[in-house]
Amino acid sequence: MPILSLQNISKKYGTVQALSGVSFDVPAGSVFGVLGPNGSGKTTLLGIVTDVLKADTGSFTLFDKAPSAAERRQIGTLLETPNFYHYLSAYKNLEISAAIKQRGKDDIARVLEICGLTQRQHSAFKTYSLGMKQRLAIAAVLLGDPDVLILDEPTNGLDPSGIAEVRELVRKLADSGKTIILASHLLDEVEKVCTHVAILRSGQLLLSGPVHTVISRNDFVELSAADNTQLQAAMLRYPGCTGAEIQGNIVRAFFAESPDAAAINSYCAQQGIWLSYLQLRKKSLETAFLEITNIAAS
Numbered sequence: 001m002p003i004l005s006l007q008n009i010s011k012k013y014g015t016v017q018a019l020s021g022v023s024f025d026v027p028a029g030s031v032f033g034v035l036g037p038n039g040s041g042k043t044t045l046l047g048i049v050t051d052v053l054k055a056d057t058g059s060f061t062l063f064d065k066a067p068s069a070a071e072r073r074q075i076g077t078l079l080e081t082p083n084f085y086h087y088l089s090a091y092k093n094l095e096i097s098a099a100i101k102q103r104g105k106d107d108i109a110r111v112l113e114i115c116g117l118t119q120r121q122h123s124a125f126k127t128y129s130l131g132m133k134q135r136l137a138i139a140a141v142l143l144g145d146p147d148v149l150i151l152d153e154p155t156n157g158l159d160p161s162g163i164a165e166v167r168e169l170v171r172k173l174a175d176s177g178k179t180i181i182l183a184s185h186l187l188d189e190v191e192k193v194c195t196h197v198a199i200l201r202s203g204q205l206l207l208s209g210p211v212h213t214v215i216s217r218n219d220f221v222e223l224s225a226a227d228n229t230q231l232q233a234a235m236l237r238y239p240g241c242t243g244a245e246i247q248g249n250i251v252r253a254f255f256a257e258s259p260d261a262a263a264i265n266s267y268c269a270q271q272g273i274w275l276s277y278l279q280l281r282k283k284s285l286e287t288a289f290l291e292i293t294n295i296a297a298s
């Protein structure tokens, strides 16, 4: 059962088509990255799912049901940085967050512990590092122990150590069984923490699925032999090879589907070419993303 299933969601602001016919499923237990450049519709999509905005057309289900208050209570949302009081401690700020959410104080110690803030819980918020501030924001989201977390750009504006802290926390929460949906334009971050990804561009869904299937698009193989020109020509005749180029003393051969290194080795031997080097490479999500968005733009 998907935690969230979107069917054909569209949304316009005046003449701006922010989302057009977006459909995808978020599996239970996944860390699901909604990825796209600025203005691609990520925040709009999360706003619709969290009931801040209404879709013009389309529908979605939460926990396989039409969304209602009961389902929404199982979702913790961080769409923008909360307005914590700078002079109050983390604990006091969480007391306020708990009161706003109409929840008791009994969960505060637990969420501080998860977010690694127990030691500093009585320090004023203004003394916190950027990473600690964001961890406190996530702690507030965790009050009431929601099963699903929706985080919009959780590492935005953080320095590298803050980014690493939030990444570790997201991993820890995922390991504890939470489903996490996070919007990001940081492809590298998505690649590091997400199990699944949906890529948006100008409000259109370009692709969605497990990160490894996105990354394995257009895999390539690096090979080398005594005569690389002969090797390049042979690879261009190899079934499924979409291109081959010589770079220095390496031949790079590209494939639409994941290539089989053993089959390539045996094929080259049959052609009388003895490989001195063979390495399967996967393109990074960033490269795949740029290719996908460029293909969509052309």
Ligand SMILES: Nc1ncnc2c1ncn2[C@@H]1O[C@H](COP(=O)(O)OP(=O)(O)OP(=O)(O)O)[C@@H](O)[C@H]1O
Pocket (backbone or CB within 6 Å): 013, 014, 016, 017, 018, 036, 037, 038, 039, 040, 041, 042, 043, 044, 045, 185
């Ligand atoms: N309230 C609004 N009124 C008019 N246009 C809007 C409004 N909110 C968003 N848009 C436009 O809708 C499109 C999608 O915006 P959205 O904020 O959802 O994208 P995003 O991917 O979250 O971008 P960012 O990474 O910059 O936050 C953009 O063209 C944006 O300018």
